Amino acid sequence: MTGTGSKASVYQTVVRQFERAADTVKLDEGVRKILSTTKNEVIVHFPAKMDDGTIRMFSGYRVQHNDSLGPYKGGLRYHPAVDIDEVRALATWMTWKSAIVDIPFGGAKGGISCDPAEFSQGELERITRRFAFALGSNIGPEYDIPAPDVNTNAQVMAWILDTYLSTMPPQERNRSVHVVTGKPVEAGGSLGRDKATGQGVVYCIEEWAKDNDVDLSQTTYFVQGFGNVGSWTARLLAPFGATLVAAEDHTGAIASADGLDPEALTEHVAKTGGVVGFPGATPIDHETFLSTQADYFVPAALENQITAETAHLLNVRMIAEGANGPTDLDGDRILGERGIDIIPDILANAGGVVVSYFEWLQNKRSEFWELEEVDGKLRRRLVTGYARVRDAASEFDVDWRTAAYIVALRRLERMMRRRGIFP
Ligand code: NAD
Numbered sequence: 153m154t155g156t157g158s159k160a161s162v163y164q165t166v167v168r169q170f171e172r173a174a175d176t177v178k179l180d181e182g183v184r185k186i187l188s189t190t191k192n193e194v195i196v197h198f199p200a201k202m203d204d205g206t207i208r209m210f211s212g213y214r215v216q217h218n219d220s221l222g223p224y225k226g227g228l229r230y231h232p233a234v235d236i237d238e239v240r241a242l243a244t245w246m247t248w249k250s251a252i253v254d255i256p257f258g259g260a261k262g263g264i265s266c267d268p269a270e271f272s273q274g275e276l277e278r279i280t281r282r283f284a285f286a287l288g289s290n291i292g293p294e295y296d297i298p299a300p301d302v303n304t305n306a307q308v309m310a311w312i313l314d315t316y317l318s319t320m321p322p323q324e325r326n327r328s329v330h331v332v333t334g335k336p337v338e339a340g341g342s343l344g345r346d347k348a349t350g351q352g353v354v355y356c357i358e359e360w361a362k363d364n365d366v367d368l369s370q371t372t373y374f375v376q377g378f379g380n381v382g383s384w385t386a387r388l389l390a391p392f393g394a395t396l397v398a399a400e401d402h403t404g405a406i407a408s409a410d411g412l413d414p415e416a417l418t419e420h421v422a423k424t425g426g427v428v429g430f431p432g433a434t435p436i437d438h439e440t441f442l443s444t445q446a447d448y449f450v451p452a453a454l455e456n457q458i459t460a461e462t463a464h465l466l467n468v469r470m471i472a473e474g475a476n477g478p479t480d481l482d483g484d485r486i487l488g489e490r491g492i493d494i495i496p497d498i499l500a501n502a503g504g505v506v507v508s509y510f511e512w513l514q515n516k517r518s519e520f521w522e523l524e525e526v527d528g529k530l531r532r533r534l535v536t537g538y539a540r541v542r543d544a545a546s547e548f549d550v551d552w553r554t555a556a557y558i559v560a561l562r563r564l565e566r567m568m569r570r571r572g573i574f575p
Pocket of ligand 1: 301349376378379380400455476477501504
């Protein structure tokens with residue numbers, strides 16, 4: 153089990169990544185100044201009633217980085233490490249992500265600094281509803297649209313939806329269902345949203361395999377984080393015949409040279425709360441986990457996992473970043489020196505926001521798309537985004553992360569220059 157990730161400023165990492173790409177493309181100075189800072193930052197302190205009748209205070213955040221391309225969009229995270237620095241970083245990454253896959257959304261992120269494992273379902277519901285109430289009109293279906301992230305899920309989105317609609321005038325309610333995405337399908341969600349981020353990671357891995365003449369059925373890989381993104385990535389890789397040889401989550405790490413069955417491991421995690429104790433697997437320590445010999449590694453947990461201390465341990469050809477910000481600046485440099493390919497987070501995990509966009513569109517149009525339609529459209533967005541990043545990497549002779557930023561920054565620059573600055 154890893155720590156919660158060093159809290160060395162994640163936002164500083166984003167700023168440095170941004171500056172490197174902005175220098176490379178000689179980004180317009182005005183655009184650079186605007187994108188260098190977040191637009192709005194909301195911090196709310198709110199009470200919630202615990203099961204024993206006591207009141208606890210919580211701190212919640214919503215940071216809106218940029219809305220040049222469309223309404224603010226981004227997940228809500230419930231985790232003890234949530235603070236303004238982390239939320240700023242995550243909000244900024246959302247702006248780049250939407251730009252790369254060309255969807256009309258800006259970037260935002262939010263969360264509550266808390267450990268949801270401490271609370272009953274009833275407490276979590278009351279915390280969530282008070283948070284949504286405290287955010288009030290800082291979110292809205294045409295303004296800022298939350299979605300799930302670490303430790304939040306479709307149920308949390310359904311509570312936010314219900315709270316938001318309950319505070320609307322009755323005639324507005326049916327027009328506001330798209331205030332959150334990642335909802336349960338019965339409450340206006342889209343087919344395919346649950347698996348969307350993992351699906352996007354797998355589409356990227358497929359493209360990488362094609363580019364590098366790799367037969368996925370002969371590949372081995374390991375995953376850090378076996379929640380939404382990690383487990384779906386593994387379940388969707390299984391039909392290709394790829395072998396999952398190790399997995400880690402907050403309970404510890406396990407390995408099996410013969411392969412871990414992703415479906416059975418998902419069931420085990422649902423039943424026991426973590427990967428540890430999975431029948432037939434060997435428990436391993438964190439260092440052994442990171443040193444696993446495999447073709448690729450999918451970090452799908454928290455930030456700052458691949459650093460100066462850990463990057464030399466990795467024994468893979470490629471890293472597909474399911475998580476946001478799993479690699480810090482030193483980690484990036486070391487992986488580059490070692491010739492390890494990276495499919496960067498703002499491309500690899502963009503599948504979630506793409507299907508969130510599809511859900512938002514379906515709600516606005518009162519439509520319901522079949523899964524094949526959702527998957528087909530998602531694949532096209534990801535494959536196109538992947539090709540744009542690959543082309544920018546060769547045009548500017550830069551690493552893939554910088555290339556991904558370049559794709560995003562050029563898209564934003566075109567839009568912002570056309571619109572100009574008010575007044
Ligand atoms: P989740 O809450 O479903 O799962 C998180 C996983 O991380 C769990 O398996 C947990 O045990 C593990 N984890 C937590 N602390 C850990 C630690 N110290 N060491 C090892 N593992 C640890 O969250 P998720 O939605 O799967 O998100 C995972 C990552 O993917 C995050 O970086 C998130 O921002 C990113 N992401 C998620 C989505 C989405 O649609 N859910 C979209 C884009 C990016």
